[in-house]
Amino acid sequence: MLRNRTFLIVAPALLVMALLPFGVGGYILGLLTLAFYYAVFAMSWDLLFGFAGEVNFGPSFLIGVGAYTAALLNHYWLWPIPACLACGALAAVIAGMILAVPALRLSGPYFGLTTLVAVLLLQNVIVLNAGITGGEIGLDLPDVLAVDDTTNYYYAFAFMVVSGGILFGLSRSPVGLILQASGQDAVEAAALGFNVAKHKLVAFCISAFFSGLAGAMLIFYMGTASVGTVVDIAVGVNVIIAAVLGGRRTILGAAIGAIFLIGAGEILRPLGQLATFVVSAVALIVILFFPSGFLGRLLHPEGRE
Amino acid sequence: MLALQILIDGFAISSLYALGAIGFTLIFGVSGVLNLSHGALMVVAAVIAWWVGGLLGPGTGSVYVGAAAGVAAALVCALATYRLIASPIQKSPSIPREEKEIFVLTGTLLWGIMLQEAIAYLFTNNPKTVRPLVEGVVMILGVRTPHNEILTAVLSWALIGLLWLLVNRTRMGKSLLAASMNPRGLTLLGFELSNIYLAVWAIYGILAGIAGVLLGAFLGVSSDNAGTLTASAFSIVVLGGLGSVSGSLVAAYVVGYLETLTAYLISPSIRTVPVLLLLVVVVYLRPQGLLGRR
Numbered sequence: 001m002l003r004n005r006t007f008l009i010v011a012p013a014l015l016v017m018a019l020l021p022f023g024v025g026g027y028i029l030g031l032l033t034l035a036f037y038y039a040v041f042a043m044s045w046d047l048l049f050g051f052a053g054e055v056n057f058g059p060s061f062l063i064g065v066g067a068y069t070a071a072l073l074n075h076y077w078l079w080p081i082p083a084c085l086a087c088g089a090l091a092a093v094i095a096g097m098i099l100a101v102p103a104l105r106l107s108g109p110y111f112g113l114t115t116l117v118a119v120l121l122l123q124n125v126i127v128l129n130a131g132i133t134g135g136e137i138g139l140d141l142p143d144v145l146a147v148d149d150t151t152n153y154y155y156a157f158a159f160m161v162v163s164g165g166i167l168f169g170l171s172r173s174p175v176g177l178i179l180q181a182s183g184q185d186a187v188e189a190a191a192l193g194f195n196v197a198k199h200k201l202v203a204f205c206i207s208a209f210f211s212g213l214a215g216a217m218l219i220f221y222m223g224t225a226s227v228g229t230v231v232d233i234a235v236g237v238n239v240i241i242a243a244v245l246g247g248r249r250t251i252l253g254a255a256i257g258a259i260f261l262i263g264a265g266e267i268l269r270p271l272g273q274l275a276t277f278v279v280s281a282v283a284l285i286v287i288l289f290f291p292s293g294f295l296g297r298l299l300h301p302e303g304r305e
Numbered sequence: 306m307l308a309l310q311i312l313i314d315g316f317a318i319s320s321l322y323a324l325g326a327i328g329f330t331l332i333f334g335v336s337g338v339l340n341l342s343h344g345a346l347m348v349v350a351a352v353i354a355w356w357v358g359g360l361l362g363p364g365t366g367s368v369y370v371g372a373a374a375g376v377a378a379a380l381v382c383a384l385a386t387y388r389l390i391a392s393p394i395q396k397s398p399s400i401p402r403e404e405k406e407i408f409v410l411t412g413t414l415l416w417g418i419m420l421q422e423a424i425a426y427l428f429t430n431n432p433k434t435v436r437p438l439v440e441g442v443v444m445i446l447g448v449r450t451p452h453n454e455i456l457t458a459v460l461s462w463a464l465i466g467l468l469w470l471l472v473n474r475t476r477m478g479k480s481l482l483a484a485s486m487n488p489r490g491l492t493l494l495g496f497e498l499s500n501i502y503l504a505v506w507a508i509y510g511i512l513a514g515i516a517g518v519l520l521g522a523f524l525g526v527s528s529d530n531a532g533t534l535t536a537s538a539f540s541i542v543v544l545g546g547l548g549s550v551s552g553s554l555v556a557a558y559v560v561g562y563l564e565t566l567t568a569y570l571i572s573p574s575i576r577t578v579p580v581l582l583l584l585v586v587v588v589y590l591r592p593q594g595l596l597g598r599r
Binding site for chain 2: 036051053055075102105106112113114116117119120121124128168184233237240244248273274276277280281283284287288292
């Protein structure tokens with residue numbers, strides 16, 4: 001039933017998005033390209049939060065490590081893009097494992113703080129080594145994914161669909177169920193014979209892999225890597241808001257939330273400084289009155305979880 | 306000379322950090338809320354104090370009226386945070402208990418962003434310096450110290466002392482302590498829990514407001530500082546041990562002096578880095594904080 005309804009919602013939406021380049025201009029395509037990368041960020045975050053129960057306040061740590069690894073390799077050694085992407089994703093996985101060590105020992109706010117500190121440290125390292133990393137201004141890349149809007153759009157679209165498919169499949173698989181159990185009651189899950197530590201570590205690696213890869217692809221789309229686009233706390237906050245807004249523990253909801261957030265930010269741009277205010281207010285209202293988010297509401301209209 | 310300068314400057318900034326963080330600890334200890342709009346609240350207090358003080362003109366009285374208005378604004382915002390965000394989320398039946406924490410964090414974060422953006426929209430994000438409550442400088446063993454810096458330290462400690470008396474020596478304080486230990490037991494004794502929470506949030510609002518106004522007079526405040534202020538209060542509180550008031554005081558001084566030392570001896574640009582490193586080490590080795598209980 002659930003599978004059926006999810007399919008009925010997702011399939012037409014994907015079809016429309018796949019046909020979109022024939023109908024709309026480069027401006028909207030560019031916007032959606034960005035939104036698709038954010039969707040991957042939010043979906044990877046949801047795997048950690050919604051399933052493994054780990055509140056990661058620093059998604060931009062994983063994103064930033066992936067993005068900057070790829071950027072440095074491309075800028076200084078002129079590595080080809082696929083090699084840079086692979087190394088970026090690998091570096092993010094290593095970063096994810098570093099984050100996972102405290103996560104397995106700490107709980108609640110303490111782990112959240114460690115992840116926050118990780119972001120601040122990464123940001124400081126990048127800004128203080130401005131001679132190598134470009135600091136606040138950013139590092140420009142000799143290569144870009146594609147110059148054409150439509151090609152870029154399809155790259156991002158394909159990437160989002162594949163990552164989303166894998167993450168969604170994973171969340172519905174036995175591994176996802178074990179993760180969900182360990183997130184909700186680690187002691188009971190361990191008592192049932194599941195290796196909680198191993199599963200959480202896997203969740204961190206997968207989340208980090210997709211975050212880092214998406215971060216690396218995003219900078220090759222933009223042609224420049226800067227703190228403001230991939231490392232700043234604000235990036236992480238947007239990712240979290242997107243995932244909670246779309247409906248946590250749904251994976252697909254995170255993608256919807258991200259597309260909504262980027263779109264709303266753009267539509268409200270004429271409001272100038274008030275745009276962020278309005279987006280935050282909307283997000284706050286959703287959190288207060290519809291805590292299961294857009295998709296949660298749609299999938300469980302009776303309000304049950 | 307330099308050592309004395311560091312000692313004095315470090316003391317003033319640490320006292321201010323202590324004042325800012327102590328309210329943060331209090332509401333976490335009593336009502337279990339980590340308020341991520343803390344920095345925005347301090348910014349609101351400072352900017353309103355600056356604005357009202359400016360409206361009233363250059364007289365001496367206007368500084369005090371401005372400061373009072375700033376504190377009042379912070380009080381209103383703190384009560385709104387409790388009434389509109391923290392309390393509805395904590396009472397909401399559709400959020401599972403283990404996820405309340407992340408919802409409170411996200412909710413207060415969004416609320417903080419709203420306050421910050423509103424301030425930036427109404428008053429721009431230029432740094433604003435509140436006029437000092439007292440003018441003049443004094444030489445302490447050859448170090449030029451503004452009167453205002455001394456006032457900041459004295460006022461912070463006076464307030465911390467008052468809070469200590471309130472918590473340990475009054476009936477209301479006892480009920481606050483009881484609420485942090487066993488809320489259900491307190492309810493069974495016939496106390497209205499929501500009144501106690503409201504009182505804690507009011508105390509918190511006043512403390513954060515005063516800290517904000519003092520900070521505005523000491524260093525100047527811009528709406529862009531909200532995030533940093535929240536992060537520094539958060540780090541102090543975690544360093545000291547969540548919910549431990551004495552731990553927060555110690556941690557405020559550790560952080561204040563570490564930052565001042567780094568700024569004077571190495572470079573102001575890496576001011577916050579040693580604190581972050583210390584925080585990582587403490588969180589790994591002693592997650593309950595310096596003086597916290599598990």
